[in-house]
Amino acid sequence: MKLYIISSGKYGSRIVNSLAEMGLASSMVGLEEIPEDLPEFIDDFAQYVPKSIPTADLILAVGLYGDINMIVPIIARKSGAKSVIIPIHDPTQVPPGLQREIEESAPEVKIVFPKPFCSLEPVGDTFIDKFAREFGKPKMEIDADGLIKKVKVLRTAPCGSTHYIAQHIEGIPIEEAELEAGNKLHNYPCNASMTTDQVVGDTILHLAGYQTKEAVKRALGFATRSAVVDHETCEADECQHECIKHCPQVQIGLDTVTLNENEQAVIDPASCGCCEICIQECPYGSIEMEERKFTLE
Template sequence: MKITVLYSGNYGERVLNTILEKFAQNIVSIHEIPENLPEYIDDVSEYVPENLKESDLIISVGLFGDINLIVCDIAKKTNAKSIIIESHSPKQVTKGLKSEISDSLNEIKIVFPKPFCSLKPVGDTYIDEFAKYFGSPEIEIIGETIVKSVIVKRNAPCGSTKYVAENLTGYSLNEVEFESGNKLHNYPCLASMDVDNEIGDTILHLAGYKIKEAVKKSLKFSNKILTVTGDCKGFECGFKCYKICPVVKMGENAVEIEKTHVNINNLFCGCCMKCVDICPFNAIKVLNYKI
């Protein structure tokens, strides 16, 4: 697999350094795009790098605004088959830009993970090969009551999963879900704290939900459980909890719709409490669980 990387800013540099650990031999071109370019650019062609090489996959990291459109020219020049364009800020790639890029390259598989650590296999040869190693965090926690070690099976592209894993040793299993979120902030996560209007939450919070999801999947339990009581009448309210859930909007089954009600899948749930607040029937309750 031949990869071209476009990056900009501190976040882009961090991701580049992380993925080089695995894909250094696969990366045929690396191009730094200037920071602080205008949000709206009449002609992006002047920013298209020279000396482009044939590539299978283009990874674009840290670009803001219209400059993202250069992937269209680059994809055509490199004969790329697949493209990953990440977002760690709501200002990076608007809904309109996504449509413009997708319409221009309708024969190429393009994904727009928001955040980058939400990337999962999508049935595409090149994106899936990358997602084996980088994307939605996957870990294995070893220990019966205390964390003895943590194996990283899939790292976040920014490297945060590896950092969190290295700093969970010694905590009790009851603490690691909460502590994984703390460690993500300590890294620190560079995702934006501005609310993303498409998601209804901050992208930094979404990144926090993803590392906690990895912890809960490894432990097979959650310390905080949202449960739905028999008072749920989701068919009457139009399943408001499902519609407001930021994790659902990120593509995970945190809220599962049955015919007349919902269930909460706590392995995915980020416990943002938006569903608790919006439920007109007061049917979603919070339970604390200890092993």
């Protein structure tokens, strides 16, 4: 796979360096550094398009803010790439309107906007999926006997945090692993924004933490904390599923809250971030946070 990267700022540099260190250096056919101090609104993109663009299969644009992202589909077209990843780590980076504009400018190109980058999963595109099988939503195997004995990283967050977390949760009690994984993500540190994203109702840093915790929970086969819906009091047909509308995980494409045969909400303990937003939004008070062992399917 031929990977061409467009990078800007500290976030972009960190992702580029991490991917190179984790084995993608030989796949990188080009790297274009974009200045950080560009205006938010740009009339003429041509001046920022590289004069020489190699043939590529996948374009990765990391750390770009505002209108400069419009050069990405131009570069994709010039390189022959039909696959583009534009990860979002800050709410102001690529707003929904700009995302639509980017997509409409290159309808022949598959463009994804994972928010955060570590939520990326295969989407049915050859080159995005090839990348996402190794880098994206964390996935682990855990060997444990009451304590975490060994952690194998099957898929790492693109920033490399999953390997760091795997090393630092070995030796701790399995009941503490979920919480400790989130703590270690902060220690790494995660560079995602702590500003609330109005589209999802939570911070992108928190979303990154939810992906990490989910990886640990699924590897262990259980969760220790989750929001739970009381189906005796749930009036889903009356409230129009407010829990689904406001769940940050649902907003980034996950099936954290689904409906049962009675159209009542069911919350997945594995991907529940325990943000408690659904509890606040439920008009019938039908959702509570429970701390117990939830066995995962």
